[in-house]
Amino acid sequence: MEGIWYVVGFACAGISFVFLVIGLSWLISHRTRGSRGKGLPYESGIDTYGDTHGRFGVSYYLYALLFVAFDIEVIFIFLWALVIRDPIPGVLSSMFLFVGILLLGLAYAWRKGVLTWR
């Protein structure tokens, strides 16, 4: 249980360190309101056009979906790696089957061209 308090405490320490330094920088740096142009988004000298939070490529979603499937597999593999020496019947073959099914999914995605960036 002590470890959980370390995690919480380190998170608090790191966050307060960042805020302390940003606060210090706020105290010693100069600040100007500037003109209208200063507050515009910097897009290489051209005024921003259209909605920024608009649509973007579908590949990002496809990679995210693949990632979710494989990341859950990773958690199972981590636990399996700890018990691999124990005399459990089928400890190897069951994981081969599990990963094999997932690899079939990867092969399907590969065949469909999802892994090629467009």
Next chain:
Amino acid sequence: MTAYWNRLSVGSRAFLIVVPALLVVGAILTVGIALLLPPVLGFLGANLPLARFAAAATAIIVVTIPTAFVIIYMELKVIAAMNLRVGPDRVGPYGTLMSVVHGLKVLAKEDFTPRGVDVPIFTLAPVVVFASIPLTMLVIPFAPGIFGQDFNIALLYFFAISGLSVVGLMMAGWASFNKYSLLGALRAAAQAISYELPLTLSVVGIIILAGTMSLNSIVQLQAGSFLDWNIWKQPLGFVIFFIAATAEANRTPLDMTEADQELVAGFATEYSGMRFGFFFFAEYVNVFVVSALSAVLFFGGWNAPFDWPFPVTLNLDPGGMGLGLIFLIALAPVVGTIILGLPFWLLSSRVSTLRALVIGFVLFNLLIVGAFMGWAFISAAWVSGLVWMVLKTFVFVFIFVQMRGTLPRVRVDQLMSFAWKWLLPAALLNIFVTAIAVSILANR
């Protein structure tokens, strides 16, 4: 009064301001420490776990600052040497203070918030990116007894926490209201999740070999000579781990997130001042953390690469000398300074007496500090462990820096297909070869 002030030079004006200010601050600090220290010490002495936590948190957060400065200086100097340039050589000896000056400059710059920005998320993004650093350093064993906390799921915890920094990058890009920032953040997310899989899968071989996820136990299992390190049992795993770690730390050649030819500065385009500084502070410390993890997992962590061929034991008993010890402490600096300064005074007529004495004093101090460090290295296990660990870590940091000077940046489509079509199958292959080998050896 004003006329007198105007006649002063800049230096004496600064002197007249700084010295009284220092006196006042010193007096306040002295009184404050005298009043507050005994109750605080008493409280910490009564709660030893709390004292250990405070020491660990302070040490880890304070250590990040010089680490980042050293890595930035290495980057300036090593890449300069590779480009046949001199690099920084003006500030401090051999330009060593250049990165510190860079840091102070960023601290004093204007921290501007553009219009159209989602202010709370814009401010929180560098906080999230940086806060994951001390959390990952919490589980890294630096030396026997020098670690934040030894979890039994340390490795899983490490990867879970290091994934947090992607959330910070995504927050930065989304809140910036800039198309380049958004694209940089999306690429950061796509790259990080793609390389997260090979990164986590490449260390499964080590978990199978060690039978545990605790980093302390993994280091202890590699004790012995350098032939016992995991790199010989998991060469493929190490290659995959190192490539994926380069992508996770957003380093060249795999730094699509801030590809300046394509995306201005990626997620950091709209940032300025210290909020910008924290992204790069975090990146450099991240290089250190990733290097430390590769040293721990594959290169034996704090273990020395070889045993000393002959045993060295020092049995110093200062109390046995009695009064002689007092004479030694009183006379050694004087005699040492004179003896070490004498050759310079005798051999060169250009060296004045005072200068020879200064040289002798500096040499004597170096000698004493060196002797003390050597004694600590031999007699304390944690000192030698720390030295080996830091040495190994900085070898990897050097390789990261050198890669930045050597390799060109890859294209984004090459980057993504390399992760999915090569690294992921290779990591799975590595796992199953290791698993089959271990089960055959276990059943024999």
